[in-house]
Amino acid sequence: MLVVAGLGLYGTRDIPLGVLELLREADVIYLESYTSLAPSLNKEALEKLCGREVKEVKREDLEERSARELLAEAAERVVVLLTVGNPLLATTHTAIILEAKKRGIPFLIIPSASVIDGVICATGLHIYRFGRVVTLAFPDEERGFFPYSTYFAVKSNMSRGLHTLVLLDIRVEEGRYMDPRCAAQLLLKLESMLSEDVLGENTLVIVVARATAPDQYVKVCTLDEAAQKDFGQPPFSMVIPGLLHATEIEYLHHVHSAPLEVMLRWNMHVKKRFSSTLEV
Amino acid sequence: MLVVAGLGLYGTRDIPLGVLELLREADVIYLESYTSLAPSLNKEALEKLCGREVKEVKREDLEERSARELLAEAAERVVVLLTVGNPLLATTHTAIILEAKKRGIPFLIIPSASVIDGVICATGLHIYRFGRVVTLAFPDEERGFFPYSTYFAVKSNMSRGLHTLVLLDIRVEEGRYMDPRCAAQLLLKLESMLSEDVLGENTLVIVVARATAPDQYVKVCTLDEAAQKDFGQPPFSMVIPGLLHATEIEYLHHVHSAPLEVMLRWNMHVKKRFSSTLEV
Missing domain, CATH: 3.40.1010.10 (Tetrapyrrole methylase, N-terminal domain)
Structure with missing residues (x-):
């Protein structure tokens, strides 16, 4: 058996x-x-x-x-x-x-x-507000591979107002674990290559390091801040939020010290950018 | 604490x-x-x-x-x-x-x-091919409540080629557990009310009863078949597939005896119906 x-x-x-x-x-x-x-x-x-x-x-x-x-x-x-x-x-x-x-x-x-349970337990986000889960893979510049499809999946989720859980590439055998800093830099690079106005330095992200571990760390910040910060040891995940629900905002604010005005500004941005296609 | x-x-x-x-x-x-x-x-x-x-x-x-x-x-x-x-x-x-x-x-x-882990373990479907998770709630005909938003969420997922995990309403205190038969009938009723050509008697569904339990039962069938069948004791979930990946088809066929031609016909239907918006 x-x-x-x-x-x-x-x-x-x-x-x-x-x-x-x-x-x-x-x-x-x-x-x-x-x-x-x-x-x-x-x-x-x-x-x-x-x-x-x-x-x-x-x-x-x-x-x-x-x-x-x-x-x-x-x-x-x-x-x-x-x-x-x-x-x-x-x-x-x-x-x-x-x-x-x-x-x-x-x-x-x-x-x-699973990692999904870990991210839900860590962030308090609602499962019903997530779109498709994606993995952000390390690019292979020599072979011309970039994770373009991840970028378009984020766009599609965001245009519906849904969060995207971004799993970060792990290559245990090579000792490579994509950290949120690398992921943020890669996402900004994808934006500069594809120019669909999906992501930018002010894009809100929720970084989850070591979900559910005693030293779990959750940080609500901009993509630019994530691109410059050291989040410690793996494993990591990242959520690119769509529209945050009022109860999600309250939870992130009280439990993870996320500034209210930053989250409200983000919601306004998403509404303005994708008003015709939002579903939530 | x-x-x-x-x-x-x-x-x-x-x-x-x-x-x-x-x-x-x-x-x-x-x-x-x-x-x-x-x-x-x-x-x-x-x-x-x-x-x-x-x-x-x-x-x-x-x-x-x-x-x-x-x-x-x-x-x-x-x-x-x-x-x-x-x-x-x-x-x-x-x-x-x-x-x-x-x-x-x-x-x-x-x-x-979580229930998501249970459904993945039961069906072998790929997490990356799921869209937003929805709950199908019992309607309250007296108050004019029908779960319309669930119907539109299925439409949106399907139009992108993504699977929808449909959680079925549980009201433990009232002793009511929505079974797949009731869910299928309700989904067909929603189609007849909203007429957006999302669901029909031939719509493919994957019914999961008692996910991961020793008497787990997984059945790939049409919505019409589900509407007439007794699936035993709760809990239940239902997946309304988008485009099934070749490896998902192989798994469902060998592990759960799903007929190949039924799944291939379903994929052709989804492609024909939503060709311009598919993402997978």
Whole structure:
């Protein structure tokens, strides 16, 4: 049997009880930690908790050829593949489940809190006011790749008055984690390349560093301020708000010290810029 | 101190370890179960697990006047408010945190899997292909209330090629849980009232019953089929897909026995109907 289970966002704090029980009975435990990052996750603490060895897997262990070995093992024994956050948010994990199904290997998926839950818990924003979630990828200037589609997705959400949750690129194997400063600079660069008047130095952003961790940090600021600030250790996310609801403004103001006038000015800007297409 | 913590989706299986630790040390434990429903959640099992009394709270205990009593208690002692799913997905909980902050009461928010995680884990759909999440509310025909805005949100998502996660109304206190049959009938009624050619008997829907539970049931069918079928016990969700990605089609076909030709025909319909506005 193949179990794909979520560990939550922070570390052992967020592991669901049922996952811990499964780990204590599993034959083999793999930990996949290249698609996400949990700030306090530690292989040794995990091993102590479940009383057995945990093997870390890299990208090449889960893709194509090498995934076959994991599946061959799961055909004979109980194999648990642990992931940070929601186990099916990464398409790699969906592909492995699909492959298990095709081979007739029984599988089980156990959920845990995802980055979306973390951002909602950190910011107090309303889930109903978010549009499509996007990832901001590192550009590859040599190959002429820039994350243009992210820019247009932000535009489309904003034109409807909806917030955009921007996930920032993580390349664990290269030791690269896009931080909000880099993200803000990249977004401003995209604006200068595409000139659709979506983003600017005064664009409001809500930066979330280490969502739900004890040292969680949430900052409501302009894109220009974000482009110059150090937000500490990863993981990070960024929200580019659409229209902020009165209760969201109140929460951000009281809980995260966001200046009221800045948020009200932002709402006026969005209304003026997109008056004909707003939905909220 | 006020702790607002998520219990996950199913029952004790999904409780995060850190929440269990907090429960064992808390002075008072409240369980809020009117905004959501976890199929195997059981107050007695929870009490046994944390070794102390758990008090159930109703809507009136958490809103306005009565929330003050809970906050007054939290000013003196450690009060844990347990919620099903993500603790801040319900605006009631956000309002309580805000009130705690205003009164200088320390608070802590611990995440757990939300209904969104459950639907992703159940269906294998890609998070990036979802638009805005909506709730389909029970109409109040006497007062002339119909959930029109839900219909237009589905239209807007679909016109961009994006999926809509439709949460179905829950009124625990009245013992009313909107089931997919009722939801499908209501959506067809909205179409007949608004006539914007968004939904019809052949509209594809993905019904999710008891997401991530051992008896989870996922069915890809037409709105007409959903309007006639009994999907068993709650909780339920429904996805109205936009354009399905090739890997989503493959997953739904192999894992949930969805007919390929039905999904391909759906994609052609969406492309034809919304060709000028699609984004994915």
